[in-house]
Amino acid sequence: MDQAVPGWPRLCAKARASVRFLQARVKTLENKVLVTGGAGFIGSHLVEELVRRGRTVRILDNFSTGSRDNLSAVADSSAVDIRVGDAADPEAVRSALAGCDTIFHLAASVGVGTVTDDPLGSLENNIDSVRTLFGLLRSGSPVSRVVYFSSSEVYGKSSTERLEETSPFIIGPADAPRWSYAAAKITGEYLALGSSRQHGVPTTVVRCFNTAGPRQVDTYGMVIPRFFRQALAGEPLTVYGDGSQTRCFSFVGDVVASVLDLAQHPGAVGEVFNVGSDEAVSVLELAHQIRSMTGSRSEISFVPFETAYGPGFEESPHRRPSLSKLRSFTNRNDQTPLEEILSSIHGWLTQRADAGGDATADVAAEAGGTADSACADDSARTADSASTADSDLTDSRTGAPVERAARLGLRTSAGSSPAV
Ligand code: UDP
Numbered sequence: 001m002d003q004a005v006p007g008w009p010r011l012c013a014k015a016r017a018s019v020r021f022l023q024a025r026v027k028t029l030e031n032k033v034l035v036t037g038g039a040g041f042i043g044s045h046l047v048e049e050l051v052r053r054g055r056t057v058r059i060l061d062n063f064s065t066g067s068r069d070n071l072s073a074v075a076d077s078s079a080v081d082i083r084v085g086d087a088a089d090p091e092a093v094r095s096a097l098a099g100c101d102t103i104f105h106l107a108a109s110v111g112v113g114t115v116t117d118d119p120l121g122s123l124e125n126n127i128d129s130v131r132t133l134f135g136l137l138r139s140g141s142p143v144s145r146v147v148y149f150s151s152s153e154v155y156g157k158s159s160t161e162r163l164e165e166t167s168p169f170i171i172g173p174a175d176a177p178r179w180s181y182a183a184a185k186i187t188g189e190y191l192a193l194g195s196s197r198q199h200g201v202p203t204t205v206v207r208c209f210n211t212a213g214p215r216q217v218d219t220y221g222m223v224i225p226r227f228f229r230q231a232l233a234g235e236p237l238t239v240y241g242d243g244s245q246t247r248c249f250s251f252v253g254d255v256v257a258s259v260l261d262l263a264q265h266p267g268a269v270g271e272v273f274n275v276g277s278d279e280a281v282s283v284l285e286l287a288h289q290i291r292s293m294t295g296s297r298s299e300i301s302f303v304p305f306e307t308a309y310g311p312g313f314e315e316s317p318h319r320r321p322s323l324s325k326l327r328s329f330t331n332r333n334d335q336t337p338l339e340e341i342l343s344s345i346h347g348w349l350t351q352r353a354d355a356g357g358d359a360t361a362d363v364a365a366e367a368g369g370t371a372d373s374a375c376a377d378d379s380a381r382t383a384d385s386a387s388t389a390d391s392d393l394t395d396s397r398t399g400a401p402v403e404r405a406a407r408l409g410l411r412t413s414a415g416s417s418p419a420v
Helices: 008-030 041-052 090-097 112-117 119-139 179-199 223-233 252-264 283-294 305-309 324-330 338-354 383-389
Strands: 032-036 056-061 080-084 100-105 145-151 203-208 237-240 246-248 272-275 280-282 300-303
Touching: 032 041, 032 090, 041 056, 041 252, 056 090, 080 090, 090 100, 090 119, 100 119, 100 252, 112 119, 112 179, 112 305, 119 145, 119 179, 145 179, 145 252, 179 203, 203 252, 223 237, 223 283, 223 338, 237 283, 237 305, 246 283, 252 272, 252 324, 272 324, 280 283, 283 300, 283 338, 300 305
Parallel strands: 032 056, 032 100, 056 080, 100 145, 145 203, 203 272, 237 300
Antiparallel strands: 246 280
């Protein structure tokens, strides 16, 4: 037959390829995305965006620092399956992995405050969860992509003007508790990249630089929600040191969009990326901006680092990423300016206060997502969803431009408007 009809073998091959393509598409749509730490600050924004893009998402979170409030927009959605469990518990992770094709690992003990309070516990937790996940992935069925959320903290005290992914890590001695977080995240990177290179687990590492936005709380030391709380309560804004240290704050929606792009990029496997903004601001200037935005008459009070974090604390004076590598993989050149990030947080706090919450209290909590903390896709993503993933400026269902306010997180229900 093959010989009798000219072109028949080629037609058969094409038909087989089409069937394989369709099977892959169906498989992708059926497969779930696992987000560990999905009830946290970054994790919950990531979950909302994945749901908005039509994905089914499983969350594994122990709710130690994450909160159900963070998931209020998606908790009732049939696309979301919430599992209460620990990311360092092999049985909980094994069960959560079943049927998942893409994994975002955000679950971690986060925040300078958490780490200086319990350096050993946070170190063990942050290493154990990565060992557990990659141990299971190495011996289990193949997945399309794993995104491991590392942190800019790995660069430590490095004072390089623009931190490149290849810049050296300069961390302090092991008896300075602060560096245990960096040590854990560096170890996590070795485990993730080693699993990618030696065992073929397709992994991308993202180093997030001071992510900020609605839902971030100050319980664990994050400076922006802390200054807002203090300003709104009329308390002094506690600037550590002389406030000349600088940070680059990035909007959580921008971080989620970048990470999703990387998770879909075939070339990002086995690679490390800085993710964030490169607009630097001093902590003192930040305090002034928040005070003026809130109309607060709070004083600014300068607090020595050692008073804030205990003896032996070492500060990172400046932390500014080079975003060249991220930009060359994602073409994302726009970043939400600090002024807009701050006003989105202020708007969120005002909405919460109007809804009966206390704008000055720690209500929502952060998990897995850290101020420094991910996302993804699969190689067989559908053409529709792949194209929407290329832009965070259009609605995936309608193709309409996304309102700036919606991008800034001022939304109330899943599926009806863009999450981030
Ligand atoms: N910071 C501050 N006052 C506070 C909390 C933090 O001056 O009440 C400073 C802190 O010393 C650091 C910056 O704000 O220089 C960012 O701190 P955060 O804990 O948010 O992140 P990280 O230190 O990990 O960059």
